[in-house]
Amino acid sequence: MIAIVDCNNFFASCERVFNPRLNGKPVVVLSNNDGCIVARSNEAKALGIPMGAPYFQWKSVVLQYGVYVFSSNFALYGDMSRRVMDVVGNFLPEECLRVYSVDEAFLNLDCVISPNLPQEARQEKILAFAHHIRQTVKQWTGIPVSIGIAPTKTLAKIANRIAKKTPSANGVFACANDHDINEALRVTGIGDVWGVGRRLSETYRAHSITTALDLKNAPEEWVRKRASILGWRTQQELKGIPCVRLESLHEHQQSILHSRSFRHPITTVEVLQEAVSTFAEAASEKLRRLALVCGCVSVSVRTNRFSKNDYYSNGGEAILPFVTDSAIDIVRAALKIVEKIALEGHEYKKASVTLLDLSKRQTVQTDLFSQIDTQHENIMQAMDALNKRFGRDAVHLASGGAHSKTNSTGSRSWQGANDIRSQRYTTHWRELRVVEAR
DNA sequence: TCTGGGGTCCTAGGACCC
DNA sequence: TCTGGGGTCCTAGGACCC
Numbered sequence: 001m002i003a004i005v006d007c008n009n010f011f012a013s014c015e016r017v018f019n020p021r022l023n024g025k026p027v028v029v030l031s032n033n034d035g036c037i038v039a040r041s042n043e044a045k046a047l048g049i050p051m052g053a054p055y056f057q058w059k060s061v062v063l064q065y066g067v068y069v070f071s072s073n074f075a076l077y078g079d080m081s082r083r084v085m086d087v088v089g090n091f092l093p094e095e096c097l098r099v100y101s102v103d104e105a106f107l108n109l110d111c112v113i114s115p116n117l118p119q120e121a122r123q124e125k126i127l128a129f130a131h132h133i134r135q136t137v138k139q140w141t142g143i144p145v146s147i148g149i150a151p152t153k154t155l156a157k158i159a160n161r162i163a164k165k166t167p168s169a170n171g172v173f174a175c176a177n178d179h180d181i182n183e184a185l186r187v188t189g190i191g192d193v194w195g196v197g198r199r200l201s202e203t204y205r206a207h208s209i210t211t212a213l214d215l216k217n218a219p220e221e222w223v224r225k226r227a228s229i230l231g232w233r234t235q236q237e238l239k240g241i242p243c244v245r246l247e248s249l250h251e252h253q254q255s256i257l258h259s260r261s262f263r264h265p266i267t268t269v270e271v272l273q274e275a276v277s278t279f280a281e282a283a284s285e286k287l288r289r290l291a292l293v294c295g296c297v298s299v300s301v302r303t304n305r306f307s308k309n310d311y312y313s314n315g316g317e318a319i320l321p322f323v324t325d326s327a328i329d330i331v332r333a334a335l336k337i338v339e340k341i342a343l344e345g346h347e348y349k350k351a352s353v354t355l356l357d358l359s360k361r362q363t364v365q366t367d368l369f370s371q372i373d374t375q376h377e378n379i380m381q382a383m384d385a386l387n388k389r390f391g392r393d394a395v396h397l398a399s400g401g402a403h404s405k406t407n408s409t410g411s412r413s414w415q416g417a418n419d420i421r422s423q424r425y426t427t428h429w430r431e432l433r434v435v436e437a438r
Numbered sequence: 439t440c441t442g443g444g445g446t447c448c449t450a451g452g453a454c455c456c
Numbered sequence: 457t458c459t460g461g462g463g464t465c466c467t468a469g470g471a472c473c474c
Binding site: 030031032033034035036038052053054055056057059072228229230248249250253254255256257258259260261304305306350352416 | 439440442443444445446447448449
């Protein structure tokens with residue numbers, strides 16, 4: 001049996017932990033640049049605010065109902081995620097816990113509760129175990145979680161959704177036998193199935209497959225043909241046959257991406273290069289943190305994708321002559337690409353830098369030792385140390401823009417809005433929560 | 439005025455081989 | 457007039473996830 005532990009409204013719940021007056025109130029958290037609504041408390045959901053909605057379209061509702069709004073605070077959410085996963089990790093061996101995203105983890109319950117127990121005794125133990133996890137996470141971190149339990153991951157996801165939607169379930173829902181599973185599938189819309197996105201649900205609905213149960217019962221060959229091997233696997237999972245493995249096929253990450261939309265459009269290639277330089281440097285920092293090197297840099301730029309006229313987007317990539325983790329090499333390659341792909345006269349709204357062809361730093365170092373530039377290595381170590389100690393962007397490459405080009409608030413004019421962020425309560429000494437006792 | 443960011447995997451089709 | 461068959465590898469683009 002598989003369990004999935006999923007934090008409820010995770011970002012909104014993080015805000016509530018350190019700001020209890022938000023309990024019972026509608027809360028939303030915005031994406032980078034304060035662009036979209038990416039997390040909503042139940043009260044905000046009840047107001048009809050959809051996931052991913054542009055913030056500006058919902059500002060009037062926000063004002064009318066006194067919704068509390070926050071810019072995203074990833075320092076806080078990342079740290080809270082680590083705490084939640086640590087607590088869950090206390091309950092079972094490491095190899096039976098698979099952290100799937102910032103707010104979700106899969107648990108292999110067979111590690112903890114013997115599959116050979118009689119059905120009823122086993123079910124009872126599983127439920128008690130799940131409730132215990134849920135209560136402990138809540139008490140130790142302040143984050144509410146829901147737990148879904150079923151024979152496959154896709155079914156566990158469905159059980160989790162029911163756990164969230166059914167108040168009487170108390171945050172835990174298990175479906176183990178065929179009858180319970182079919183009933184759960186019957187009340188689950190096709191679009192709510194894990195692995196069925198917008199396009200696939202359109203296809204399915206056009207063929208009268210509207211619930212998860214319909215998909216389970218659809219002809220396999222048809223599913224295989226119309227929805228590829230992925231759709232077929234989803235269908236197998238609905239039938240209780242495990243098909244989705246989470247164990248990564250790869251030893252390490254395949255790509256590193258850093259991208260941002262600009263608050264104000266960039267109109268000159270010169271400024272665009274500053275932005276791309278900054279992004280490439282940020283990507284290289286992540287590369288070094290993961291102890292990887294890259295062999296290929298890819299850059300893309302584009303204008304506003306929502307304005308119909310004059311949409312322009314372009315991209316390019318460069319294969320590096322040697323693998324590297326040096327910001328200097330990577331930025332240089334990225335800027336060369338910008339020269340090729342960026343034309344004057346456009347209003348650029350977004351740029352991204354992707355590092356590809358990643359390998360472990362250690363393994364290449366032995367082969368290509370003479371090619372690793374030790375001077376760069378020393379500079380990178382110094383820069384990383386300075387930025388760690390004195391804050392991000394304490395030092396950066398000059399191609400990222402000089403300080404004379406910053407505006408009155410101290411940020412470059414293209415940098416995104418992040419105006420209404422809460423304090424970084426758990427990671428910055430100066431932002432600790434102050435509690436007054438009277 | 440205003441619309442996120444960071445990933446993975448699969449497939450079709452082209453290029454190439456003999 | 458008429459133009460094979462069998463295979464591999466790579467890449468761009470699409471779809472999906474949170």
